[in-house]
Amino acid sequence: MNDRTLLSHAGRNPAATNGTVNMPVYRASTVVASSLAEYEGRHDKGLDEMCYGAMGTTTYYALAEAMTGLERGAGAVITSSGLSACTMAILPFVSAGDHVLVTDSVYGPTRRFCDTVLRRFGVETTYYAPGMGEDIERLFRPETRLVFAEAPGSLTFEMEDIPAVAEAARRHGCLTLMDNTWASPLFFRALEHGVDIAIQAATKYIGGHSDLVLGVITARTRELYVRLKECMIALGETASPDDCYLALRGLRSMAVRMRAQQESALKIARWLEGRPEVLRVLYPALESDPGHALWKRDFNGAGALFGVEVKESSGQAIADMVDNYRYFAIGASWGGFESLVTVSRPERSAFPWQGRGTLLRFSIGLEEPDDLIADLAEGFMRLNRA
Ligand SMILES: Cc1ncc(COP(=O)(O)O)c(C=O)c1O
Structure with missing residues (x-):
């Protein structure tokens, strides 16, 4: 099924919910059984169906089903x-x-x-350079269990050759x-590119929103799904039905939002590239980005989040620019309908961050891109006056 059609239909069941178009919010702790025999036969439940609120109610399972379909996986768990x-x-x-x-x-x-946590429990981490691709091969040890990838990377937006990394992991009996x-399953089908577990x-x-x-x-497989869900149950990790409902509602418009945000982000990123105050724009969707070829090969689109390295390094001048934006609010998180800006301070250990000026991160929302460009242009005027 096409993703857009899937997003409109997945996780809904009007026949089972008195005809409501949307899956209602099922709030529950206790879920009563019809007999003692049914209650005592429940130990396998909680993997796929409602048996106690902490393991997920019907709203949770509706979201899990929709995400499993979107990711082309074997099962999904929802976390807090x-x-x-x-x-x-x-x-x-x-x-x-x-x-x-x-x-x-x-x-x-x-x-x-x-x-912190993994180290304390005796699990050692080696950080690899995201551009390594198949060279990651030499970092595997007999005790290596998994590779944790992210593309493009947080704050610095390097692309990774995910199929090559996943292939190397598979050769060593490790999970990816x-x-x-950033891309979401709409713009990168992680499981179809060799990834075992998509986050x-x-x-x-x-x-x-x-x-x-x-x-x-x-x-990717039922076996991995069961391991994940059993671990969640063991830890008491759960997700609120209200938030699952909101996520289901968000899914309905996700394709339209992401396409519009991508289009604006590309327009704004191109404009920023041409500005004299800017050293570089870190965005794999741009032809100038070192990760562009990989992005073009594997991805169907781009998240509307990118980095901008500006020449200015004075904190006061940057604050004069950023504090007075009209539309770009200063705040963490991203992916909402509203545009955001933050200053990024990348933490790296495998390779030093080579930044020269100040690294900003922009999340582009659903506003008219020309209004956002005008806002950024006024910001550069303030920066140049400082
Ligand atoms: C790439 C990435 N992964 C995971 C998270 C964590 O998400 P949450 O804020 O829901 O914990 C973030 C949050 O900014 C993120 O940028």
Whole structure:
């Protein structure tokens, strides 16, 4: 089924919900059984159907079903945040003494999880340069269990050759996990490019309205799905039915939003590239970007999030520019309908960040792009006056 049609229909079941177009919010802790025999036979439930609220209600399962379809996977679990999706995707597959390979441009809090929790439990992390591609081969050890990729990388937007990395991992009997939030399954079919476990911070484009925090982990095989869900149940990790409802609602318009945001982002990124105040724009959708060829080969589109390195390094001058934007609010997260800006401070260990000026990150929303360009132009005037 075409993605756009799937997004309109997946996870709905009017015949089972008194004819409502949308799956209602099912709020529940207790789910009563019709007999003691049914209650006692429940131990396998919670994997695929409602049996206790913490393991997911009907709204949760509707979102999981929709995401499984969109990702072309075997099953999806929904977690309480995008970050918990990153950490929960790793946990079932590592034990003390194991080793994991993580891209050096991974989302910062995922890195902190590896450096604190995983380290404390005896799991060692090696960060690899995202541009390594098949050279990642030499970093595998007998105790390596998985590779955690993200493309493009957080803050610095390097592309990775995901099929090559996944192929190397497979040769070493390791899993490939990927944080695919930037492209979403609409613009990169991670599981069809060799990834075993695809991660989405549904907080971003799936929600799309900056009013929920949620994560989704989709597995390529049933066996991986069961490992993920059992680990979630063991930890008491869960997702609120209200947020699952909002994520389902976000899915309905996601393709239209993402295409519009991509178009604006490209227009704005091209305009920024031509500005004398700008050293470079970090956005794989641009022909000038070092990751462009890989992006073009593997992706169907681009998230509307990119980096801009401006020449100015004075904090005060940057603040004069950024503090007074009319439309770009200053704030973390991204993927909503509203445009955002932040200053980025990349943390790297496999390769040093070579930034010369100040690195900004822009998330482009649904505003008219010419209004955003005018806002940015006025910002550069303030910067040049400072
Ligand atoms: C690439 C990426 N992955 C994961 C997350 C975490 O998502 P959440 O904010 O829902 O925890 C973020 C948040 O900014 C992100 O940028």
